Amino acid sequence: MESASTPPIFRTADRPADPVARFEQPSDVFEALFQSIQGGEKHVRPPLALTPDSPFLPFIEIGYALRACLRDPARRDYLLQRLRPHLGVIIGTLPTSILPHGMLPDGAPLPGWRALEDIGDAELHAWLIQDGGLIYGEMQRYELDNYFDAIAPLIRPGGVMVDLGSGLGKVVMSAALTLPFTRCIGVELLGYRHRMAQERLRQLLALAQQGLASLPAPLAPETPLTLPVGAPATGRHLHDLAARIAFIESDMFKVDVRGASLVFLYSTCFGPLMDALGEKLARELPVGALVSTTTYALKHPAFQLVHYFPAGTVAWTNVMVYQRSGPLASLTPAETAALYQPDPVAWEARVRRDFDAMDLATKAAATIYAP
Ligand SMILES: C[S@@+](CC[C@H](N)C(=O)[O-])C[C@H]1O[C@@H](n2cnc3c(N)ncnc32)[C@H](O)[C@@H]1O
Structure with a gap:
């Protein structure tokens, strides 16, 4: 039997899941719903739209300036010189969007767009x-x-969960299925990801309706139901999914999270944003609210670490759970987040290998398609 001091046993891989053939009990409905929201990491990333009203025009302009240097071998040393002072905020080797599979559109720069030489360091x-x-x-x-198993003991029925940077909505929909939140809300900056989340939600709701309608013993709103984490609920948990889940297309820094009881951050790519996020969350969240992060700590003094799950336990990376505690003593900038600071020499060697690989791929494509 597990004692209070026994460390929780975490799963280490997905078990094979057979498609749900028949809805015989509520657990079949849950299983079909969970299956319907997997696999988003494989989605195709369409380029950002290069239209005059795109909110991403400033992003695309600077992306074009960087990519022009990448494509011209004579300007690559300059590209390295400009990137080197910012290694702490580059995820991986070269910025993702300027790579051949990145999200920058093709096409000519708009009139007046600047070259990298005219773009300042800040x-x-x-x-x-x-x-x-x-x-x-x-x-x-x-x-x-x-x-969800790890945080379930901290969650009281009736709260609001918010995922800042919700992508295709998997965490939001999984949280709404698994835990007794009144509402689960996702905030996503990229329009196409927001629309994919909405489409997945439409499919989830249709499947839920179909599953509930097919159960041999109807699940009434008042019928007791056990949630996937073992907590008690009622049939309303599944009947009210449409009212319990929402997605917002917005910059997370523009959305007020005052009403949240749990803010989820898959912050593995947000290292350089952690200070600003800490300030925002400290200002808006009530005492007692929880914030969970991955990879990066939330170092603002208004938050107290309540659980630390090392990489390889809950997930492949560290997972931290914080609680907003006490009055907001100080608004001084939080400690510098633990930034990923690569070694500049090793970084440059990797970048030069990437240049060579890109040139080889371009040459190979030219040979294949030559008349
Ligand atoms: C690593 S993904 C995580 C997706 C989702 N939370 C999950 O765990 O499945 C991070 C998401 O944050 C989004 N994002 C980045 N900056 C953002 C911002 N300022 N406001 C809202 N979303 C943002 C990205 O577009 C991306 O979809």
Whole structure:
């Protein structure tokens, strides 16, 4: 039997899941719903739209300036020189969006767009932070199961969960299925990801209706129901999914999270944003509210670490759970977040290898398509 001091046993992989053939009990409905929201990490990332009203025009302008240097071998040393002072905010080797599979559109620069030489260091730094934040990743199903098991004892029925940077909505919909939140809300900056989340939600709701209608013993709103984490609920938990889940297309810094009881951050690509996020959350969240982060600590003094799950337990990376505690003693800038600071020499060697690989791929494509 597990004692209070026994460390929780975490899953280490997804178990194979057979498609649900028949809805015989509510657990079949849950299983079909969970299955319907997996696999978002494999989605195709369409380029950002290069239209005059795109909110991403400033991002695209600087991206074009960087990419022009990447594509011209004679300007690559200059590209390295400009990127080197900002290594702490570059995720990986070169900024993701300027790579051949990145989200920058093709096409000519708009009139008046600047070259890299005309873009200042502060602007470039802010751009690199945004570029890193736009990288996509999702926790695997077993990792989210571990996460919900781990936080379930801290969650009281009736709260509001918010995922800042909600992508295709997997965490928001999984949280609404698993835990007794009144509302689960996702906030996503990129329009196409927001629309994919809405489409997935439409499919989830249709499947829930179909599943509930097919049960041999109807699940009434008042019928007792056991949630996937073992907590008691009623049939309303599934009947009211449409009212319990919402997605907002917005910059997370523009959305007030005052009413949240849990803010979820898959912050693995948000390292350089952690200070600003800490300030925002400290200002808005009530005492007692929880914030969970991955990879990066929330170092603002208004938050107290309540759980630390090392990499390889709940998930592949560290997971931290904080609680907003006490009065807001200080609004001084939080300690510098533990930034990923690569060794500049090793970084340059990797970048030069990437240049060579890109040139080889371009040559190979030219040979294949030559008449
Ligand atoms: C690593 S993904 C995580 C997706 C989701 N939370 C999950 O765990 O499945 C981070 C998401 O944050 C979004 N994002 C980045 N900066 C943002 C911002 N300022 N406001 C809202 N969303 C942002 C990205 O577009 C991306 O979809």
